[in-house]
Amino acid sequence: MASDNRWANLVNTAFLLDQAPRRPGPEGLQPALAMIESALEVFPETVDPVEDFEGYAVRRLLLALNAALSESVRI
Numbered sequence: 001m002a003s004d005n006r007w008a009n010l011v012n013t014a015f016l017l018d019q020a021p022r023r024p025g026p027e028g029l030q031p032a033l034a035m036i037e038s039a040l041e042v043f044p045e046t047v048d049p050v051e052d053f054e055g056y057a058v059r060r061l062l063l064a065l066n067a068a069l070s071e072s073v074r075i
Contacts, residue, residue: 006055009042026073033073036066 013035020031040062049056 003052003055006042010039010058013039029069029073033066033069036062036069040066 017032017035020035022028040059043055043059043062045059047055047059
């Protein structure tokens with residue numbers, strides 16, 4: 001995927017997440033987790049930190065958020 005498309009996807013995901021209905025409790029995190037998973041498809045594990053540090057940084061952030069939020073859902 002072209003670099004510009006990745007960033008447009010990420011911005012679109014941010015807007016969608018901002019507009020998603022807010023629900024209390026762990027079930028309210030499901031839309032955010034789904035959007036993180038979708039964004040991870042645009043920043044796959046093949047992102048090389050040497051060649052694409054920004055993309056790698058976004059991927060690592062998404063993975064950390066996914067892990068933290070997923071843990072909250074299991075509680």
